Amino acid sequence: GEDVEQSLFLSVREGDSSVINCTYTDSSSTYLYWYKQEPGAGLQLLTYIFSNMDMKQDQRLTVLLNKKDKHLSLRIADTQTGDSAIYFCAEIISASKIIFGSGTRLSIRP
Amino acid sequence: DGGITQSPKYLFRKEGQNVTLSCEQNLNHDAMYWYRQDPGQGLRLIYYSQIVNDFQKGDIAEGYSVSREKKESFPLTVTSAQKNPTAFYLCASSITPSGRSNEQFFGPGTRLTVL
Numbered sequence A: 001g002e003d004v005e006q007s008l009f010l011s012v013r014e015g016d017s018s019v020i021n022c023t024y025t026d027s028s029s030t031y032l033y034w035y036k037q038e039p040g041a042g043l044q045l046l047t048y049i050f051s052n053m054d055m056k057q058d059q060r061l062t063v064l065l066n067k068k069d070k071h072l073s074l075r076i077a078d079t080q081t082g083d084s085a086i087y088f089c090a091e092i093i094s095a096s097k098i099i100f101g102s103g104t105r106l107s108i109r110p
Numbered sequence B: 001d002g003g004i005t006q007s008p009k010y011l012f013r014k015e016g017q018n019v020t021l022s023c024e025q026n027l028n029h030d031a032m033y034w035y036r037q038d039p040g041q042g043l044r045l046i047y048y049s050q051i052v053n054d055f056q057k058g059d060i061a062e063g064y065s066v067s068r069e070k071k072e073s074f075p076l077t078v079t080s081a082q083k084n085p086t087a088f089y090l091c092a093s094s095i096t097p098s099g100r101s102n103e104q105f106f107g108p109g110t111r112l113t114v115l
Helices: none
Strands: A004-006 A009-013 A018-024 A031-037 A043-050 A055-058 A061-066 A071-076 A085-094 A097-100 A104-109 B004-007 B010-013 B019-025 B031-037 B043-051 B054-057 B064-066 B076-078 B087-094 B110-114
Touching: A004 A085, A009 A018, A018 A031, A018 A085, A018 A104, A031 A061, A043 A055, A043 A061, A043 A071, A071 A085, A097 B043, B004 B087, B010 B019, B019 B031, B019 B087, B019 B110, B043 B064, B076 B087
Parallel strands: A009 A104, B010 B110
Antiparallel strands: A004 A018, A018 A071, A031 A043, A031 A085, A055 A061, A061 A071, A085 A097, A085 A104, B004 B019, B019 B076, B031 B043, B031 B087, B043 B054, B064 B076, B087 B110
16 A cells, blocks of 8 residues: 655754655655644645656755655755754555555754 | 634533634635644544535534635634533634645644633
8 A cells, every 4th residue: 555654763964964755655755745744833835856867955955855765865964953854755556545654753953 | 825724722511511613714725624642643634615505524523513694714613512622622723725835834833621
């Protein structure tokens, strides 16, 4: 069946790069999204990548897509305390169906 | 400002009571969604609506009901039949599903606690 998997926790030192990984199973996806959720809040779209792209860069964010391995990653350069949040990978299956991963909680240590 | 609002932010309910969560959007989006979020889990789709007066069950619709009488509003009722209703509920909307991408915009969420 359709599934999106992420590791639950990641801890990085302030100023280092964070890399959050995600694997998905459905090869028919059109878009893959990264959402950020701060405590007690809704989800905020960070970036997305179209399934025929390999890489997308947006300021401190770099998304890499390996379609053959069904692997998606989000790299945050120069991680700051404000980046502490839960990051969700999501796969767009159809216009009405999005499969979310379980989220990766990113914590920043000084 | 355009956006999605959910109310209330926190809601407490006694067992056996029905409760309705509000979701309103002024983005002129056709599609609206309700998700449930539990700790350590991703979002699970409860119901979605692509147009007014039409809605479809998601993956975990049992114990929930919705209505879509207006484009801007998609209230969710958590009924007494829902066995484990304590959770964080998120509403989202998106431009008509036939659009180029399906970016969903999320509201701030309602945390429901059953006492």
